[in-house]
Amino acid sequence: MKELNSLNDQELESFFDSFDQILTDITDVFWTISKNIPAAEDAIKSLKRLGKKVVVVCNNTTVPLDSHHKKFLSAGFDVDKDEIVTPTQILISYLKKISLTKEIYVLGMPALKEALAGAGFKLVQIGPEPLHETLAEWARAGVINGDNIGAVVVDADLNLTYTNLQRAADLLGDPEVVFVAGALDQRLPIGQDRAAISPGFFCKILEDMTGRVPLQLAKPGRLLGEYVEGKYKIEDSSRVLFIGDSIAEDMEFASKYKKLLVLGGVTGKEALEKWTFPEEYKPDYYVDNWKTVHDLICRIFENKLNRSFGGGRRDGNVNTTAMQLQKVFCRITEDMSFSTKCGYKKLLVLSGLTKESLDRWIYPEEYKPDYYIDSLKDIHDLLLSLNQH
Known part of the structure; x- marks a missing residue:
């Protein structure tokens, strides 16, 4: 593991020349739940100016793809809608691949359900749950006919009930019912020293109850990698850089790629100093923040411009020719x-x-x-x- 800003100019140029494609996480890399990460948008623009292809890989199915894209645009990011991948897209692709025609029982948010319905799939319709006063009453209300149900999908569901979870367990008693899950995070940072209970806990309940293991569609699941590599025609994984903030998910997912860990999200520097994860999860490089990435790109291009055009007149600490040529570079x-x-x-x-x-x-x-x-x-x-x- 090397700290990116500890590299000399030659090492930095070699690093930026070593990849063509970037895959990057969103949450705690571009923004937290409450604010944007400073300079992240400038770093993405700089990477694109270097000719790098950027794809954003997100575990969030709680909002539609259009909303993701609008948030990028409003925050100043140079990201096209076609450059964003979510587990919803992988789920739709997978269900079409296995030619699922039966109904789907979804524990998830409205955005996920609407996307599935929009793709032509039939969803099990469950009305509002009444309050139950006795175990017998609850047991009767929770019975579901699974004859025409072919899949159970589990993801973030802020309206999850005990009854819905029990129905999912009952349906998964049939080995022919497909069991798929989105993100299996167990903690989602939602503020200073506060984390939300995440879908991983509920999936674990279903796993323990049924003995079934879900096919994971989000990071670090293999289907996400296969989908991304197929869609964006990635043939050489050694020319891919993955950028993320989580060791357990992002760095595991990126095991076959070059890895850059951005600190300050769910991972602090102490986690690198007291390593407790598998060796293959170790990032190749780490950096404190996105501003450092942007500044390093500016630095190596000023060096390239100076070498190509013979430097320039210095006014104090400002290289006038390099400054002018940086503008030309952007143009x-x-x-x-x-x-x-x-x-x-x-x-x-x-x-x-x-x-x-x-x-x-x-x-x-x-x-x-x-x-x-x-x-x-x-x-x-x-x-x-x-x-x-």
């Missing part, structure tokens, strides 16, 4: 990457750049313009010339 990576993503032809107006900068190309290869021109005036002159002919 090229934003304009050319946008054009590449949209499939447009690319014309770069040098406007302050030199042809030498094209010969010493330091940006991602796919950002190369198809054509370049010195200034917009040259376009005007060319058009006049064509008209004269």
Whole structure:
């Protein structure tokens, strides 16, 4: 394990050159339940400017995908909806793969149920639960006919009742009923020194009661990794960096990838110093916060720019040429990457750049313009010339 900001410039460049694809957690990495993590949005933008592909891997099924995306946009993150993966998507993909036609009994939030219904699945409809005064009354009310039920799904359910949990246990007595679960966290931080009871505890009750083990669709389950690698066509796992804040879930899930642990969420530095987890969960690198990642990217690119363009005049502690070229770097990576993503032809107006900068190309290869021109005036002159002919 190495602290990322302890690396020298050469080691840092090697680190950032060692991966093309980033998979990253959300909670306690981008934001907590009550606030955003400072500088996380700047770090994601910087990583994308380096040409890295970023996919956000989230264990949260309690809100729709559109709501996840809107929250990213409102917080200033450069994340497309297609770059967000939740267990809901994996669940729908899996149920379609096994051609499930029977009804699904869901212990979960409305967003999960609506997504399943929207994908064409039939859900068991259970009305509001009355209060029960006796065990006999409760036992009669909890009986459910499972003849047309093919799956039990367990995830976060803030309206979970004893009766609903008992029905799930009864249904799982049939080995033909599929048992799947989302996140199996047992604690969810919800504030200073406060944690919520999470679905892992309720799943454990069902496991102990039925002897069944659920197929896990969230981190660290294998189906999530298979889904992500298939959807985003990841062929070389050694070129993937996973960023997370949890050792037991994120770092376990990332065992086949490069691993960067962001401290300050559910993991403090003392957990690294007094390691109690399997060796394969050890992160390759760790960092205190996202601002450090952003600052390190700026540092290595200033070094690259200085090497390529011979440095510049220093005014106090400011390298004027490097500052100007950082602006050029942002302009090229934003304009050319946008054009590449949209499939447009690319014309770069040098406007302050030199042809030498094209010969010493330091940006991602796919950002190369198809054509370049010195200034917009040259376009005007060319058009006049064509008209004269």
